[in-house]
Amino acid sequence: MATIKIQQIKSKIGYPVDQKRTLEALGLRKIGQVVEKEDSPALRGMIRKVHHLVTVID
Template sequence: MAGIIKVKQVRSISGRPEKHKLIVQGLGLRHLQHVRELQDTPSVRGMIRKVQHLVQIVE
């Protein structure tokens, strides 16, 4: 059973490649400092890794 992971957007997506914008939207993040609780699955971890410079995992 997968756990829960909290992801927070810490940098803006303006001026970023379209692919990065789509990944951040796919994570459900809408604006700076927005925090979402997501299932800790390999696909979500992969998305976080692609935009690790824009988001952070909150403890």
């Protein structure tokens, strides 16, 4: 299955707890950190929830 790279581009400070937990579930802790995950509908939903804090890298 394909993989997807996700990078945190903005701080989670000042955002709701559920969005902070979503970032932690994605494995993101610092600005600029990149993680590579298996692409799935659940992962796409998590990205959509915090789309203003992350970017998807090609």
